[in-house]
Amino acid sequence: xxxxxxxxxxxxxxxxxxxxxxxxxxxxxxxxxxxxxxxxxxxxxxxxxxxxxxxxxxxxxxxxxxxxxxxxxxxxxxxxxxxxxxxxxxxxxxxxxxxxxxxxxxxxxxxxxxxxxxxxxxxxxxxxxxxxxxxxxxxxxxxxxxxxxxxxxxxxxxxxxxxxxxxxxxxxxxxxxxxxxxxxxxxxxxxxxxxxxxxxxxxxxxxxxxxxxxxxxxxxxxxxxxxxxxxxxxxxxxxxxxxxxxxxxxxxxxxxxxxxxxxxxxxxxxxxxxxxxxxxxxxxxxxxxxxxxxxxxxxxxxxxxxxxxxxxxxxxxxxxxxxxxxxxxxxxxxxxxxxxxxxxxxxxxxxxxxxxxxxxxxxxxxxxxxxxxxxxxxxxxxxxxxxxxxxxxxxxxxxxxxxxxxxxx
Numbered sequence: 451x452x453x454x455x456x457x458x459x460x461x462x463x464x465x466x467x468x469x470x471x472x473x474x475x476x477x478x479x480x481x482x483x484x485x486x487x488x489x490x491x492x493x494x495x496x497x498x499x500x501x502x503x504x505x506x507x508x509x510x511x512x513x514x515x516x517x518x519x520x521x522x523x524x525x526x527x528x529x530x531x532x533x534x535x536x537x538x539x540x541x542x543x544x545x546x547x548x549x550x551x552x553x554x555x556x557x558x559x560x561x562x563x564x565x566x567x568x569x570x571x572x573x574x575x576x577x578x579x580x581x582x583x584x585x586x587x588x589x590x591x592x593x594x595x596x597x598x599x600x601x602x603x604x605x606x607x608x609x610x611x612x613x614x615x616x617x618x619x620x621x622x623x624x625x626x627x628x629x630x631x632x633x634x635x636x637x638x639x640x641x642x643x644x645x646x647x648x649x650x651x652x653x654x655x656x657x658x659x660x661x662x663x664x665x666x667x668x669x670x671x672x673x674x675x676x677x678x679x680x681x682x683x684x685x686x687x688x689x690x691x692x693x694x695x696x697x698x699x700x701x702x703x704x705x706x707x708x709x710x711x712x713x714x715x716x717x718x719x720x721x722x723x724x725x726x727x728x729x730x731x732x733x734x735x736x737x738x739x740x741x742x743x744x745x746x747x748x749x750x751x752x753x754x755x756x757x758x759x760x761x762x763x764x765x766x767x768x769x770x771x772x773x774x775x776x777x778x779x780x781x782x783x784x785x786x787x788x789x790x791x792x793x794x795x796x797x798x799x800x801x802x803x804x805x806x807x808x809x810x811x812x813x814x815x816x817x818x819x820x821x822x823x824x825x826x827x828x829x830x831x832x833x834x835x836x837x838x839x840x841x842x843x844x845x846x847x848x849x850x851x852x853x854x855x856x857x858x859x
Contacts, residue, residue, distance in 0.1 A: 473592070482527060509684065
């Protein structure tokens with residue numbers, strides 16, 4: 451009786467091996483390649499394009515969802531899609547959009563025919579626990595350097611460079627009003643639309659609550675209102691793990707009301723996926739290019755599973771194709787995993803943390819330890835029957851207990 455390990459056959463696709471960082475991965479084609487527009491992401495894309503190029507005039511959005519729901523990946527796809535027409539990252543993003551939107555859709559037609567050759571002026575930053583104006587300067591300064599790579603940059607770029615230097619020295623003296631004026635000046639000279647994306651916007655809100663200040667919130671409100679004025683063409687996206695109100699739980703009632711008013715300036719797009727969609731994502735994340743010899747035994751195993759579940763429960767989402775794609779997860783483990791990740795997402799236990807991390811009892815650890823036994827068939831020459839290991843509920847239990855400990859409850 452011989453054996454091999456699952457890691458010899460299965461791995462996690464490189465696309466999912468690390469989380470997206472909007473600043474680090476800006477315009478990187480390999481960070482776009484393999485991105486999958488989920489049903490929720492397609493809906494978000496349609497809404498955004500309808501506002502940017504249609505009659506609806508929403509210009510400020512929040513993307514809200516727990517860790518691991520794909521907000522940053524979607525924002526990275528969006529900024530790539532809005533890049534220069536000849537950009538490799540833009541071409542990849544356009545191909546992904548084409549597959550999801552269809553060639554004859556009005557949204558895809560907009561991207562093909564109404565899109566400026568130079569793309570949009572794209573400013574992205576990951577917020578820190580700092581004044582919001584500092585986050586904005588980092589985003590705008592980098593965006594200006596990227597946008598004016600050829601020719602002479604306008605004087606406003608030198609102003610942004612100076613502010614960035616001041617911040618590095620801890621001597622920043624610019625005000626919120628200065629930031630708003632710079633954005634207005636940029637809108638006049640870039641000759642295209644401006645898109646401003648702030649990941650981890652919740653850190654800016656946490657900074658505001660810790661300092662009992664309203665300046666950052668008022669700046670957010672002014673940004674949203676500025677973008678509504680005719681001719682400025684500024685679009686703002688803030689990525690949040692929870693609503694504005696949740697970040698301001700410790701505030702007084704009057705302050706909470708102010709927060710609610712400011713959130714009302716933004717159209718919220720919730721990033722939550724159905725269990726079936728999460729199962730599909732898991733299947734797409736697992737690389738089985740080296741698992742051809744496992745195809746038949748896995749298919750037989752999933753047929754057996756489906757037969758059992760059809761007798762015991764009405765689990766229509768568990769099709770043979772889906773179970774085959776998510777092997778080596780046992781069907782019960784595959785169904786429970788997304789729910790556990792959502793419940794404990796505040797601890798950064800995302801689905802892809804489980805799939806990609808080297809933590810004890812995580813997916814990678816299971817692949818490295820699980821053996822595929824080849825059991826000889828009596829009186830028959832040649833290969834035997836492969837006995838396939840599966841990642842079961844007890845493995846998930848061990849993983850979450852190990853990583854969260856007393857935090858589970």
